[in-house]
Every structure is written in structure tokens, then in C-alpha cells.
Amino acid sequence: MLYIFDLGNVIVDIDFNRVLGVWSDYSRVPLASLQQNFRMDEPFHQHERGEISDEAFAQQLCAQMSLPLSFEQFSAGWQAVFVGIRKEVIDIMHKLRAAGHRVVVLSNTNRLHTTYWPEQYPEVHAAADAIYLSQDMGLRKPEPAIYQRVLEQEQVPASEAVFFDDNAENIEGARQVGITAVHVKDKTTLPDYFATVTC
Known part of the structure; x- marks a missing residue:
């Protein structure tokens, strides 16, 4: 996955x-x-x-x-x-990779922020196989094309992808291209989701 x-x-x-x-x-x-x-x-x-x-x-x-x-x-x-890193999510990402899954980050961000967070939070790069950033792709969520680009780069069909985002519009954009999308409403969403999913 x-x-x-x-x-x-x-x-x-x-x-x-x-x-x-x-x-x-x-x-x-x-x-x-x-x-x-x-x-x-x-x-x-x-x-x-x-x-x-x-x-x-x-x-x-x-x-x-x-x-x-x-x-x-x-x-x-x-x-x-x-504000700060969610260590529990970093732990989940590492566990997924250890189980043989592909783990990537897809973020709407900008050049100014990328001069800060990669150095401030090196744990993010360490826990991901790839990082896809809107300003590098010339696209932003919830545009369907950005999800298609990630699927093409990863050579994975939408049916084998799961997306996590805190923005309802971004969730809908992912679902439009056939990706299973989970709306992250608070800090319990991801731990609760993976408590019911076998990595």
C-alpha cells in the first residue's frame, strides 16, 4: 500500500x-x-x-x-x-515502512516554510520515502491533478493508496481520483485508524 x-x-x-x-x-x-x-x-x-x-x-x-x-x-x-511534531504519527510512519509499505508526504506549502520545517523537524524526512511539495509540483490540493501526479510518480493505482489530511476539501479531492481518504479531525484520528488496520 x-x-x-x-x-x-x-x-x-x-x-x-x-x-x-x-x-x-x-x-x-x-x-x-x-x-x-x-x-x-x-x-x-x-x-x-x-x-x-x-x-x-x-x-x-x-x-x-x-x-x-x-x-x-x-x-x-x-x-x-x-507548533511541534506529532511523535505518535512519526512512529506510525516508521511502522508502516518496516512492514513494507510506501510512505510519502504531500503538503501544500511554500519556499519560505521549507527553509524552516525540514531543519526544525528532521524526523519528517527520516520517516518518509518521499516528500511531495505543492510549490515544486506547480499544483496544490485539492486539485485532482496533484494526487494523480503522486500516484504516477509512485507507480501505484488509486485503489492501493490511502491519504490522510485535516482539510475536508483535500479529502474530497483525493476521493475524486479514487484514493481512500481519511479526514484527520484531531490527534486521535490516526492512532485510532491504525488500531483497527493491520500494518
Whole structure:
């Protein structure tokens, strides 16, 4: 089997409120205002597909949110999204590989984040056979083409793949191409799932 794991809130806990908190501290713009104005819209999606640079994304987002930040301040906040590793998921990934399964990561991310999390959480690379990132592929979840690309690269039919993600839209995108998809709603989802599945 091919097991495909999302990164954020599946393997690594993330929290965008931490990002907004850092930006609020730097800019003195009230946190409530930032929470109201922060949107994952087209520039966000373009950034995840690698279509615009980190600097261009920062400039657009700061203009959208009326944030007077330097790129360094923007970056410091952007990296604050990462909270910590879910060790229990890393253990599951290792167990799956030891049983002969293929284990990969498929993440919507961006260049700026990949300057941080691979060094901060080397356990992710150590537990995966391959890592597929949206900005390298020019695609992002839930676009069906990104799941098809992973299946082609792995040379596995959709019927032999299982995908885990915390986003319902991404789950639906995977199901559209025939992949079994499990919605990760909290930290108990994966341990509970594998408690009933023989590796």
C-alpha cells in the first residue's frame, strides 16, 4: 500500500493564530483586526504553487492587511505557524515502512516554510520515502491533478493508496481520483485508524 500523509495538523501541529500574533506584536495592529482580514485567497494559492516569490507574497499580504512589516518581520511571523511534531504519527510512519509499505508526504506549502520545517523537524524526512511539495509540483490540493501526479510518480493505482489530511476539501479531492481518504479531525484520528488496520 501507499500511505500519503499531509504535513500540517497531521504530522506537525500548526496554528495560524501564532503567525498573526507575531505580526501584531511587530506592527502594533490589533490581533482581532488581523484575524478578520487574513484570507487564504488567490495570492496564498499562487504562493503554494510556486507561482510567486516569497517577497511578492509578503508584499501582497501586507498590503491586503495594512501591515507595516519588513520582509524579515513577515518571515519571522510566517515561521511561527509551526507548533511541534506529532511523535505518535512519526512512529506510525516508521511502522508502516518496516512492514513494507510506501510512505510519502504531500503538503501544500511554500519556499519560505521549507527553509524552516525540514531543519526544525528532521524526523519528517527520516520517516518518509518521499516528500511531495505543492510549490515544486506547480499544483496544490485539492486539485485532482496533484494526487494523480503522486500516484504516477509512485507507480501505484488509486485503489492501493490511502491519504490522510485535516482539510475536508483535500479529502474530497483525493476521493475524486479514487484514493481512500481519511479526514484527520484531531490527534486521535490516526492512532485510532491504525488500531483497527493491520500494518
